[in-house]
Amino acid sequence: MTPTEEQRLLAAVRAGEEAAFRALYRQHTPRLFAVVLRLLVRQADAEDAVQEAWLRAVHGLAGFRRESSFSTWLTGIGIRCALEILRRRSPPAEVTEQVEAMSTSTPHTTIDLERAIASLPDGYRAVLLLHDVEGYSHHEIARMLDIAVGTSKSQLFDARRAMRRLLAPTHEGVSR
Amino acid sequence: MTNATAPLEEPPVPGMSSLPRDLEPPAALEDRVVSALGAHALVGRRDRTWRWQHIAAAVVLFALGAVAGRLSAPERTPATAGQPRFLLLLSNAPSTGPDDERVDAYRAWARTQRAAGREISGERLAPEGRVVEPGGTTSPERDDLQGFFVVSGASLDDAAAVARSSPHVQSGGRVLVRAIDTP
Numbered sequence: 001m002t003p004t005e006e007q008r009l010l011a012a013v014r015a016g017e018e019a020a021f022r023a024l025y026r027q028h029t030p031r032l033f034a035v036v037l038r039l040l041v042r043q044a045d046a047e048d049a050v051q052e053a054w055l056r057a058v059h060g061l062a063g064f065r066r067e068s069s070f071s072t073w074l075t076g077i078g079i080r081c082a083l084e085i086l087r088r089r090s091p092p093a094e095v096t097e098q099v100e101a102m103s104t105s106t107p108h109t110t111i112d113l114e115r116a117i118a119s120l121p122d123g124y125r126a127v128l129l130l131h132d133v134e135g136y137s138h139h140e141i142a143r144m145l146d147i148a149v150g151t152s153k154s155q156l157f158d159a160r161r162a163m164r165r166l167l168a169p170t171h172e173g174v175s176r
Numbered sequence: 177m178t179n180a181t182a183p184l185e186e187p188p189v190p191g192m193s194s195l196p197r198d199l200e201p202p203a204a205l206e207d208r209v210v211s212a213l214g215a216h217a218l219v220g221r222r223d224r225t226w227r228w229q230h231i232a233a234a235v236v237l238f239a240l241g242a243v244a245g246r247l248s249a250p251e252r253t254p255a256t257a258g259q260p261r262f263l264l265l266l267s268n269a270p271s272t273g274p275d276d277e278r279v280d281a282y283r284a285w286a287r288t289q290r291a292a293g294r295e296i297s298g299e300r301l302a303p304e305g306r307v308v309e310p311g312g313t314t315s316p317e318r319d320d321l322q323g324f325f326v327v328s329g330a331s332l333d334d335a336a337a338v339a340r341s342s343p344h345v346q347s348g349g350r351v352l353v354r355a356i357d358t359p
Contacts, residue, residue: 013219016217016218016219016220017219018210018214018219018220021210021213021219022206022210025206025209025210026206029201029205029206029209030198030199030200030201031197031198033198033199033200033201033205034196034197034198034199037199038195043202047201047202047205047208050201050205050209051205051208051209051212051337054209054212054213055209055212055213055216055218058213058218058219059216059218109191110191110194110195110196113189113191113192113195114195128192132188132189132192132193133192133193133195156186157185157186160186160187160188160189161186163189164189167189
C-alpha cells in the first residue's frame with residue numbers, strides 16, 4: 001500500500017466508512033496482533049488489546065501527525081493497551097496458548113524461541129520484547145513501563161540470561 | 177547488576193530479530209473490532225431507516241415466546257434481515273436496586289447499537305420469580321438474573337463483543353450470550 005493510498009484510506013476511516021476500516025484493519029492487524037500476543041501470551045487478552053488499540057486509534061485519528069508511520073503509531077498504542085492488561089491481570093497465562101496461536105508454518109526453532117519468551121516473567125518479557133524485537137531504547141521502555149532506566153537495563157540482562165537457560169537443550173520447559 | 181562477577185553486557189539471544197513480524201489474528205476478531213467501533217459510532221454507515229424496537233413490545237414478545245417454549249422474533253429490518261440473533265442474559269451486576277443513571281447508561285448503549293445498524297431489544301427483570309416444574313411451582317432459591325437483550329449479530333463472537341461493550345459488563349456484571357436457534 002502506497003503512502004497516498006494509506007492517506008486516502010485513513011481519511012475514509014475518519015469519515016466512518018466501514019469498508020475502509022476493514023481494509024486498514026487487514027493491512028495492519030497481523031503486525032499489531034503479533035506484538036500484543038507476545039507481550040500478553042494469552043490469546044483472549046491479545047484480542048482485547050487489539051480491539052482496544054483500534055478503538056483508541058480510530059478515535060484519535062485526528063491526532064495522528066504522521067511523525068511516524070501509521071503502523072508504528074498503531075503498534076505503540078497496542079503496546080500501551082497490552083501493558084495495561086498485563087498490569088491488572090493475574091495469574092500468568094499458560095505458555096502453550098500463545099504457541100498454539102502461531103501459524104503451523106512457523107519453523108521449529110522459532111517456536112522454541114516463542115515458547116521461551118512466553119515462559120519469562122511478565123516484566124522480563126516486556127523489556128526483552130520491547131528492546132530486542134521492537135527496537136525501543138531503554139529510556140522509551142522505562143517511560144512505557146513506568147520503571148527506572150537502570151531497571152530496564154538490568155531486566156534485559158536478566159531476561160537474556162533466562163532465555164539462554166530456557167533455550168538450553170536440556171531444559172524440558174522449552175523442548176517439550 | 178545481578179552479581180559482582182557477571183559481565184556488563186549480556187548479548188542478545190540469536191534469532192530474536194528474525195521472529196515473524198506478523199501473526200494472523202483469528203478471523204472473527206475483525207467483526208468483533210468493527211462491532212466495537214460501531215458501538216462507539218466510529219465506523220458503520222448503514223441503513224438507519226428501520227424503526228426502533230420498543231422495549232415494552234420486546235417484553236410482551238419475550239413473555240409470549242417463553243410460554244411457547246421459544247422466543248418470538250421481533251420484526252426484522254432490511255439491515256438485519258437474515259442475521260443471526262442472540263440472547264444476552266444479564267446477571268451478577270454489583271447493584272440491583274433502582275438506579276436512574278444505570279438505566280440511562282443501558283438505554284444510551286442500546287441507542288448506540290441501533291445507530292450502528294444493529295437490531296436490539298431488551299428489558300430489566302424484577303427480582304421476584306417462580307420456578308415451574310412437573311412437581312410444582314416454587315420460588316427460586318437464588319436467581320440473580322437482572323435483565324436481557326436480544327441483539328442481531330454476525331456471529332457468536334460478534335454478539336459476545338456487543339455484550340462486552342455493554343455497561344453491564346463494564347460495571348462488573350456477567351452476560352450469558354446464547355444464539356437463538358432460528359429454523
